[in-house]
Amino acid sequence: MKLDTSVSLADELLDLRPMKSEDFAALYRAASDPLIWAGHPAKNRFEEDVFRGYFDGLLEAGGTYVVRLKETQCVIGCSRYYIAEDAPADVAIGFTFLTRDQWGGETNFHLKTLMFEHAFQVHERVWLHIAPDNIRSQKAAERLDAQHMPNVEITLLGQKSKNFAYVFDKQNWANLKAART
Numbered sequence: 001m002k003l004d005t006s007v008s009l010a011d012e013l014l015d016l017r018p019m020k021s022e023d024f025a026a027l028y029r030a031a032s033d034p035l036i037w038a039g040h041p042a043k044n045r046f047e048e049d050v051f052r053g054y055f056d057g058l059l060e061a062g063g064t065y066v067v068r069l070k071e072t073q074c075v076i077g078c079s080r081y082y083i084a085e086d087a088p089a090d091v092a093i094g095f096t097f098l099t100r101d102q103w104g105g106e107t108n109f110h111l112k113t114l115m116f117e118h119a120f121q122v123h124e125r126v127w128l129h130i131a132p133d134n135i136r137s138q139k140a141a142e143r144l145d146a147q148h149m150p151n152v153e154i155t156l157l158g159q160k161s162k163n164f165a166y167v168f169d170k171q172n173w174a175n176l177k178a179a180r181t
Contacts, residue, residue, distance in 0.1 A: 003091055003122045005063040005081050009114040013107065016065040016114055019078060023066050024055055026075040030099050037097075039134045041161065057157040058095060067098065067111060076102050079111060081119065084129060086152040086165065091119045092127040094156070096137075108140055113177065120170045129154060129163035141166045145176050 009016040019027070028051050031037075037045040044050050058064040063081040068074060079096035093115050098107055119126045128146060130137045142148070146166035153162050 003063075003081060003119060005065075007118075009065070009118055010070060011110055011114055013070055013110045014114060015068045015070045015073065016079075016111070017068075019059060019064040019066045021059060023075070024052070027055060027066060027078060028052075030075050030077055031097060033100060035100060039136050040097075041131045041133065054157075061157060064095065065115070076107070079115060081115070082156070084127060084152075084154050084156070086129075086154050087125065087127050087167075089123075090125040090127055090167075091123045092129060093119070094129055103136075109144070109180070112144060116168065116173050120173065124170050126168045126173075128166040128168075129156065130166065132162060132164060138164060144168070145172065147172070 006018055008018070028048060031051050032046050032048075034046045037043050042050065042054065045054055058078070058080060061080070061082065065079055066075055067077045067079060069076055077096065077098040079093060082092050082094065083090075084092045093112070096111070098111070102108075116126055128137075128141050129152065130141060132151075146168055149165040149167050151162060152165045153160060
């Protein structure tokens with residue numbers, strides 16, 4: 001069974017819906033802060049022409065969700081499902097960014113919960129691939145008790161890159177959620 005990425009996902013805080021070409025302006029507004037990208041390999045992704053290439057790549061690849069605050073419908077970032085060559089039977093979540101006003105709170109946990117719960121309907125494991133210099137995302141994965149696996153070199157949006165690999169299995173995620181409630 002294939003993961004359906006055409007459905008919207010929501011909880012009390014967030015509303016996620018599949019990304020469309022009309023989302024460029026709102027998503028670029030969210031992404032235009034240089035500090036968001038300081039820890040990413042593409043440190044200039046806040047520049048409109050660079051972000052346009054990223055956006056178009058995500059749109060073409062599919063599986064990308066626009067993340068909005070449910071109460072205001074304000075776009076605060078995006079995240080994407082994809083299949084990576086190091087774990088072709090599983091699904092991965094990545095290409096995630098959130099506006100800085102959403103860092104350090106519960107937003108990332110809500111986002112991951114929505115996406116993991118949807119993925120676990122079809123898959124037993126969910127992977128994260130994080131660039132070696134993206135310390136903030138590595139720490140976020142570790143706070144979620146992700147299991148750090150051997151590092152990998154994989155192709156993401158047509159570019160080969162080295163990544164730290166983290167995996168969650170369905171039972172470990174259920175245990176983490178239970179401990180947080």
